Amino acid sequence: MKITAIGALALAIASAVTGAVVLTGGLPHTARRSPAHGSAVSQGPAPSPGAPGIGDPLMPLSGNGGYTVRRYTLDFDWQAPRTPFAAAATVRATATQSLSRFDLDFAGNTLRTVTVDGAPATAVRDGDELVVTPPRPIPRGRAFTVHVTYTADPTQRRHRDDAIQDYGWMPTPDGTMVCAQPDGAKMIFPANDHPSLRAPVTFRITTPDGVSAVANGRLVGTERRPGRRVRWTYDSEEPIAGQLVQMAIGEFTFVEGTGPHGLPLRDVVPDGLVGGTEAYRSLTAQHLAWLERRLGPYPFRRYGVLVGDTDLPVALETQSLSVVPRDDLLGDRVDAERNLVHELAHHWTGDSVAIRRWSDLWLSEGHARFYERLYSAEHGGPDLEETMRAAYEQHDQWRHDDGAPAEPTAPTLFKVMRYDGSALVLFALREKVGEETFGRIERSWVTRYRGRAAGTPEFVALASRIAGEDLAPFLTPWLYGPHTPPMPGHPDWQADPVED
Ligand SMILES: [Zn+2]
Numbered sequence: 001m002k003i004t005a006i007g008a009l010a011l012a013i014a015s016a017v018t019g020a021v022v023l024t025g026g027l028p029h030t031a032r033r034s035p036a037h038g039s040a041v042s043q044g045p046a047p048s049p050g051a052p053g054i055g056d057p058l059m060p061l062s063g064n065g066g067y068t069v070r071r072y073t074l075d076f077d078w079q080a081p082r083t084p085f086a087a088a089a090t091v092r093a094t095a096t097q098s099l100s101r102f103d104l105d106f107a108g109n110t111l112r113t114v115t116v117d118g119a120p121a122t123a124v125r126d127g128d129e130l131v132v133t134p135p136r137p138i139p140r141g142r143a144f145t146v147h148v149t150y151t152a153d154p155t156q157r158r159h160r161d162d163a164i165q166d167y168g169w170m171p172t173p174d175g176t177m178v179c180a181q182p183d184g185a186k187m188i189f190p191a192n193d194h195p196s197l198r199a200p201v202t203f204r205i206t207t208p209d210g211v212s213a214v215a216n217g218r219l220v221g222t223e224r225r226p227g228r229r230v231r232w233t234y235d236s237e238e239p240i241a242g243q244l245v246q247m248a249i250g251e252f253t254f255v256e257g258t259g260p261h262g263l264p265l266r267d268v269v270p271d272g273l274v275g276g277t278e279a280y281r282s283l284t285a286q287h288l289a290w291l292e293r294r295l296g297p298y299p300f301r302r303y304g305v306l307v308g309d310t311d312l313p314v315a316l317e318t319q320s321l322s323v324v325p326r327d328d329l330l331g332d333r334v335d336a337e338r339n340l341v342h343e344l345a346h347h348w349t350g351d352s353v354a355i356r357r358w359s360d361l362w363l364s365e366g367h368a369r370f371y372e373r374l375y376s377a378e379h380g381g382p383d384l385e386e387t388m389r390a391a392y393e394q395h396d397q398w399r400h401d402d403g404a405p406a407e408p409t410a411p412t413l414f415k416v417m418r419y420d421g422s423a424l425v426l427f428a429l430r431e432k433v434g435e436e437t438f439g440r441i442e443r444s445w446v447t448r449y450r451g452r453a454a455g456t457p458e459f460v461a462l463a464s465r466i467a468g469e470d471l472a473p474f475l476t477p478w479l480y481g482p483h484t485p486p487m488p489g490h491p492d493w494q495a496d497p498v499e500d
Contacts, residue, residue, distance in 0.1 A: 047137035050102035052129050054194055058358040058410045061129060062183050063194030064103045067093040070143070073202040074189050076152065078213070078249050081171040084110070087152040089189045092145050099138040104146070105186035105193040105242075106130035108156040108168070112149040121146075130190055148190045156187055162414035165314050172309040174270070175211065175250025179316050179323065182358070182413065185242025195355050196453035198239035203247055206231045212254070214268045214306065215247040216240055216319050237301050238319070238451070244351055246318030248306055259285045259303065260292060266304040268321065273307050277329040280336040281305055287341050290375060291348070296443050299352035299450055305329075305340070315339045317346030317368070334381045342372040348446045356455035361413060362405040362479070363459055366422025367442075373423055384427075389493055391424040395484040396495040406456050406479040425478045431488040432474055433467045441466045 050066020053059070073090040091104065107128040114123035116134035124131040130148070138144050154176045157168035168187040170177045178188050185193045192199070202220075205213035206229050215234035223231045234247075253274045257265035267281050284305065288298055300320045308315075308325040316323045322343035328336050350364035377384040394416075402417035403409055405425050430438040441463045445454075448462065456479060464471040477485045487493045 044098055044140060047098040047100035050097065050099050052103045052131075054197070056194060056357050058408065058413065059183055059194070061127070062105065062358075063192050063197050064105065066097045066099050066102050067095050067138075067144075069093050069192050069197070069199040071200050071202065072189065072191070074204065074247075076203070076205045076247070078154075078176065078205060078207050078211075081173070081175055082155050084151045084153045086149070087189070088147065088149045089191075090145060090147050091190065092143065095138045095140050095142050095144065098140045099134075101131060101133040102138075104130045104132065104148070104190040105183075106148075106190040107184075107186045109153055109187070110151040112151065113147075114149075115147045117144055118147075123148075128186055146190075150190075152188075158184060158187070160411075160414065162412070163314070163416075163419065164414050166312055170308070170310055170312065172248075172250055172270070174309075175248065175252075177248035177250075177306065177308060177310070177323065178246060179312070179314065179318075180245055181243040181316055183243065185245055188245065188247075191242040193242040195241045195243055196357070198241050198354065200239050201236040201245060203234040203236075204231055205234075205247060205249065207249055210251070211249060212252040212268075213247065213249045214252065214254075214321065216245060216321055218302070236319070240319050241351075241354055244317065244319040246306065246316075246321050246323065250309065255281070257282075257285065259288045260298070263288065263298060264302040266302060266321075268304060268306045270307060270309040270326075273309065273326055273329075277307050277326070280329050280333065280340065281307075283337065283340065284344070287337070287344050287375070291341070291345055291371065294371070294439065294442065295345075295348045295446050299348060299446070303344070303347070315343050317343045317350055319347070319351050322346075334376060334379070337379060338372045338376050338381065341375045342368045345371040352451060353446055353449040354453040356453045356458075358410075358413060359406055359408055360455040361408060361418050362422035362425065363454075363456065365414070365418040366405065366426055369419045369423040370426045373420075387420075388424055388427045389490070391420045392484065392487055392490075392493045393496045395421060395424060396482075396498050399482055399484065400498045400500075404480050404482070407481075425475070428478055428485075428487055429463065429471070429475065431490070432471075433463075437467050 050064055053061040054063035056062055070092040075088040077086040079085045105128055114121045114132055119135045122133040154169045155171055157166045159166050167179050167184040170179055183193050185191045203215035206225055207213050209228040213232040217235050217237040220233040220235050225231050251271045253269050253271050255267040255269055259265050265284055302320050304321050306321050306323045308323045313325055324339055328339050345368045349367035355361055355364050373384055373387050398417040398421045402412040402415035405417055405422045444466050445462055460472050460475050484495045
């Protein structure tokens with residue numbers, strides 16, 4: 001992809017007005033941003049800077065151009081919930097163009113050193129971009145390794161006025177967890193931080209004796225370290241997008257179990273919350289079986305619930321280990337199951353099938369909310385049709401306030417239109433094509449795009465192919481524009497008038 005005009009301009013302005021901090025192998029220098037056009041390069045196009053973003057209109061600087069990440073290896077020398085600690089990220093990448101310099105997304109924390117293939121590199125922090133100029137240009141196709149050391153601050157978080165609320169590092173009473181969605185992975189480690197960009201991650205987390213660490217995927221092993229410390233190594237097993245990374249530290253009990261087809265289950269629970277949360281956590285195998293009947297096999301190698309010991313009332317589909325807050329698991333059963341099923345459903349839509357651009361978010365959240373509502377209706381919650389009718393009544397207002405389902409703006413991204421408003425689009429599609437065809441569309445969607453990124457045009461095309469009719473004329477007004485179309489089969493449903 002290419003640099004957007006807005007991204008380039010914003011970067012140029014930002015670099016002109018900020019006194020950027022520059023490090024060369026750890027030593028401060030004056031900012032120098034001119035690309036290194038080395039005369040020694042004899043073949044191919046002249047080296048040029050990698051783009052600072054992948055051109056997503058809603059978050060133009062998310063992700064980076066000019067290289068593909070092959071693996072992140074993250075080292076965290078964790079100390080205490082609110083104590084900064086030494087961290088390092090090793091990014092193995094392959095250049096997709098001849099690079100004079102390239103960016104990583106990186107925010108907060110304190111930068112220490114940056115090397116490329118072991119040699120000190122010039123590194124400039126420019127807003128949330130870390131601009132790295134290697135000593136020599138990197139030829140196209142060449143593998144290279146970036147090593148970044150920094151001091152991580154596990155108290156840093158940001159806020160959004162939507163369903164995300166706080167994101168970034170999350171201190172707990174005895175540890176740390178992370179909620180990186182939407183673009184907070186860069187607050188945890190230097191990353192290619194866009195939901196469509198994935199790479200495997202190795203986590204090496206060192207903790208004091210008696211404190212446990214967990215991360216996405218498989219525990220590779222633990223190792224004693226000097227000073228009564230323990231190093232925990234995890235492997236994500238599958239490529240993972242930055243926003244779905246989880247690493248948590250605390251006084252945990254690991255509760256192991258088995259799901260359908262022998263799927264390994266592993267809940268991670270603060271010691272004092274094991275008994276109190278057991279009743280709802282133990283429903284996971286049942287939730288998996290219910291979702292598998294609709295969407296086919298669970299797409300990862302293990303699953304579990306991390307009980308979030310925090311007041312933040314937000315659950316998150318961190319890959320293979322969803323965060324569900326403590327209070328959700330100690331309250332009403334219908335509400336608890338809605339959240340548990342929502343985060344689990346995301347593992348098919350959002351985690352396995354990633355969104356291509358942020359404006360495709362309705363596909364991730366709409367599906368999760370749709371299956372959450374469907375499950376709830378079958379298990380003691382409100383009737384599906386009543387829920388959808390209520391959403392229909394508010395749909396014009398949500399279009400006005402939040403943008404149409406596939407037309408979010410950056411500030412309205414995680415507003416209700418992407419949840420109940422987008423579940424309503426899927427309900428409309430089901431009413432239009434019938435339950436049987438809808439089921440085939442859904443299974444085909446998560447099968448065809450398993451482990452890949454896909455967007456709204458791909459969904460409309462696939463639905464049309466499975467249904468045997470062009471559904472663009474039906475879905476386009478549902479997804480775009482200011483007015484909610486009639487609901488098939490429910491001519492009496494009316495949207496309430498819009499209030500400014
Ligand atoms: Zn969700």
